[in-house]
Amino acid sequence: MNRHSIMTASAVALVLAFVAAMFGYSWLEERRLVELAAQPDSIFVRPHSPTYGPAAAKVRIVEFLDPACETCRAFYPLVKDIIDSSGGRVQLVVRYTPFHSGADTAVAVYARGEPILR
Known part of the structure; x- marks a missing residue:
């Protein structure tokens, strides 16, 4: 495996990790707001x-x-x-x-x- 392939694979993995973290954070924030709205x-x-x-x-x-x-x-x-x-x-x-x-x-x-x- 050459250096260019390693850099490309690392960049793709980093972008996928960022997208997954963004969706995870969005889901947790929505869940927190729903719980907050349900409280007295x-x-x-x-x-x-x-x-x-x-x-x-x-x-x-x-x-x-x-x-x-x-x-x-x-x-x-x-x-x-x-x-x-x-x-x-x-x-x-x-x-x-x-x-x-x-x-x-x-x-x-x-x-x-x-x-x-x-």
């Missing part, structure tokens, strides 16, 4: 999380929101419009993340039962 949503949705939209919705958007953040406040109406225009297929779950000053007070107000978002 308690990782993101807490019993005390405010929700907007039907509980039976097949799609759930979890928004991590800081009540004292101007950007969060500006995007909330857009997200609410997405939920309203979905025809009952999407639910919004809000998780409060107090990063800005004053946000702790707003979250505490919600914890007392007063709504922050309308």
Whole structure:
């Protein structure tokens, strides 16, 4: 066997190994995502999380929101419009993340039962 044949056979073997690894990774990733989708949503949705939209919705958007953040406040109406225009297929779950000053007070107000978002 000459050097050219060995190089060609090695290149073909390397390409075949790469293709097999690519398909194997794709299959494992798809399997992981299917398992993740089948798990309960308690990782993101807490019993005390405010929700907007039907509980039976097949799609759930979890928004991590800081009540004292101007950007969060500006995007909330857009997200609410997405939920309203979905025809009952999407639910919004809000998780409060107090990063800005004053946000702790707003979250505490919600914890007392007063709504922050309308």
